[in-house]
Amino acid sequence: EAQVTQNPRYLITVTGKKLTVTCSQNMNHEYMSWYRQDPGLGLRQIYYSMNVEVTDKGDVPEGYKVSRKEKRNFPLILESPSPNQTSLYFCASSFADLNTEAFFGQGTRLTVV
């Protein structure tokens, strides 16, 4: 089944404790990206990757890192999480760029206390 898989689905952590949210797609998509969803703000792009070893900042990259060592994986890294990073995170992928349909993961609800 074609899908985008994120782990974990839920995470509660403490301020400053490094964490990684994984994202994997099995559709051989070149494009992957991360979004955060906050009430009243919709979804905002954090980082994106057009292909392996190619990443770039989105609208709200501060406090986040990403890597794209393999085509299928695009982990999101929070080196020192803070409470303002409490949010719902979605990973998305598409075939070449966003002029084709994007597929979204199930989401990761992160709480930083």
Next chain:
Amino acid sequence: AQSVSQHNHHVILSEAASLELGCNYSYGGTVNLFWYVQYPGQHLQLLLKYFSGDPLVKGIKGFEAEFIKSKFSFNLRKPSVQWSDTAEYFCAVVPYSSASKIIFGSGTRLSIRP
């Protein structure tokens, strides 16, 4: 700056009522337009999309949307809603020349009274 506006934050309807959700965008160039739906506790799913051609596009579950270029609008419609349509709906734009980012509206929460 590029932006997408959804003017209705929360819409409450009874079953069988007609639905129209507004969406306006600001961008001077060619865009591709999307509506995504997020059912409670689930991920975003594509409802319908417009790339070119007939400005009236039909999507899944009886939804349709009309692109009016002169008004920079892409409103979502459904003639008769069902309780199962309860969800959050996001209008989204991808600038054709810079297809690296989906610009989302803030979303419209739709609640259907059974």
